[in-house]
Amino acid sequence: MNKREFLKAGLVATVASQLPVKSQAKEPVAVNKKKAMKNWIWINPNLKDTDEDLKTNYAAYKAAGITGIFFENDSERHFRAAKAAGIEAHRWIWTFNRAERVADHPEWYSKSRNGDSCADKPPYVQYYRWLCPSRPEVQEYLTSTVNEILTKDYVDGIHLDYVRYCDVILPVNLWDKYKIEQTKELPEYDFCYCEVCQAKFKEQYGNDIKAIQYPDASLSWRLFRYGNIIRVVNAISAVAHQHKKPITAAVFPTPEVARRNVRQDWTNFKLDGVCPMIYHGFYKESVSWIGDAVAEGIHVLDGKFPLYAGLYLSDFNNDEEVRSGIQYALKNGASGVSFFGRVTPSVLDILKQESAAFKA
Ligand SMILES: [Zn+2]
Numbered sequence: 001m002n003k004r005e006f007l008k009a010g011l012v013a014t015v016a017s018q019l020p021v022k023s024q025a026k027e028p029v030a031v032n033k034k035k036a037m038k039n040w041i042w043i044n045p046n047l048k049d050t051d052e053d054l055k056t057n058y059a060a061y062k063a064a065g066i067t068g069i070f071f072e073n074d075s076e077r078h079f080r081a082a083k084a085a086g087i088e089a090h091r092w093i094w095t096f097n098r099a100e101r102v103a104d105h106p107e108w109y110s111k112s113r114n115g116d117s118c119a120d121k122p123p124y125v126q127y128y129r130w131l132c133p134s135r136p137e138v139q140e141y142l143t144s145t146v147n148e149i150l151t152k153d154y155v156d157g158i159h160l161d162y163v164r165y166c167d168v169i170l171p172v173n174l175w176d177k178y179k180i181e182q183t184k185e186l187p188e189y190d191f192c193y194c195e196v197c198q199a200k201f202k203e204q205y206g207n208d209i210k211a212i213q214y215p216d217a218s219l220s221w222r223l224f225r226y227g228n229i230i231r232v233v234n235a236i237s238a239v240a241h242q243h244k245k246p247i248t249a250a251v252f253p254t255p256e257v258a259r260r261n262v263r264q265d266w267t268n269f270k271l272d273g274v275c276p277m278i279y280h281g282f283y284k285e286s287v288s289w290i291g292d293a294v295a296e297g298i299h300v301l302d303g304k305f306p307l308y309a310g311l312y313l314s315d316f317n318n319d320e321e322v323r324s325g326i327q328y329a330l331k332n333g334a335s336g337v338s339f340f341g342r343v344t345p346s347v348l349d350i351l352k353q354e355s356a357a358f359k360a
Contacts, residue, residue: 040338058085064348113187164264171282226265281315291328313341
């Protein structure tokens with residue numbers, strides 16, 4: 001019995017001792033129940049892959065314990081090849097950060113505290129084109145987009161990325177890259193202050209955001225924005241569940257960092273699983289921080305849905321560090337991992353060994 005099972009068994013024993021005799025008889029079954037492990041890979045399908053490549057790669061993934069792939073683009077051939085190998089094929093989409101409506105609906109795009117729109121003045125990088133989550137038209141557009149994707153029989157589920165506001169604070173490792181010091185919330189990176197958001201905030205909280213001296217310190221303004229993202233996610237979630245297909249999301253590494261840096265309150269999303277991007281290098285943290293981040297997520301989720309630790313393979317210096325990252329994730333309650341980056345045969349071997357060791 002490993003430490004986690006020991007703790008679990010101990011907890012059940014404590015609860016059981018307070019229950020009537022009749023219920024106690026059922027408890028040993030619960031103790032023996034193993035949590036279902038799942039492991040994922042984020043992939044942009046390479047259309048040059050041959051059928052033979054796909055067959056070989058996916059068979060190797062399956063053998064190593066990869067149970068699902070998040071595909072960043074549609075490719076029926078890739079999806080079907082994954083399914084033929086016994087792997088779930090989910091469609092990974094960019095949710096709020098998407099540029100395709102800039103030309104016909106520039107008013108759908110978020111505005112900064114300075115009044116600049118992502119439609120014509122994107123923050124940080126050209127591809128940062130954030131839709132405003134307050135607008136009913138945006139929600140309608142996103143739910144119908146997801147509905148269309150999930151109507152396809154070869155798509156097993158939907159995976160949301162960029163499901164948040166623009167980063168008001170970037171991960172610390174990027175401050176040098178963009179030559180910006182973000183020790184406080186700067187107005188040009190703080191969103192969304194469009195007319196619709198201002199009106200809705202006033203309607204819900206009775207305050208004019210423009211009249212608040214320190215909007216970055218207004219707790220109700222924060223709550224308002226968490227709620228805007230949650231509402232859209234839950235509407236998309238309802239669509240997924242109408243199709244009887246699961247919905248998952250790639251989110252910021254811990255509930256606290258997600259709310260603070262990108263106004264993403266993911267523990268209140270209605271999901272079937274979550275993949276926090278616990279990319280330790282982005283935050284200048286060591287591998288052991290993966291365990292801390294997983295523990296925080298598991299604590300706040302309190303069993304609502306499973307957590308799969310997102311690992312950025314380029315952040316690890318060698319295979320032994322990858323092994324250690326997987327161990328920290330599993331020991332702290334993750335139901336598996338999700339890899340971003342180049343998944344080598346040795347990474348697959350490590351995953352197989354560590355999953356087996358954890359289950360033993
Ligand atoms: Zn807005």
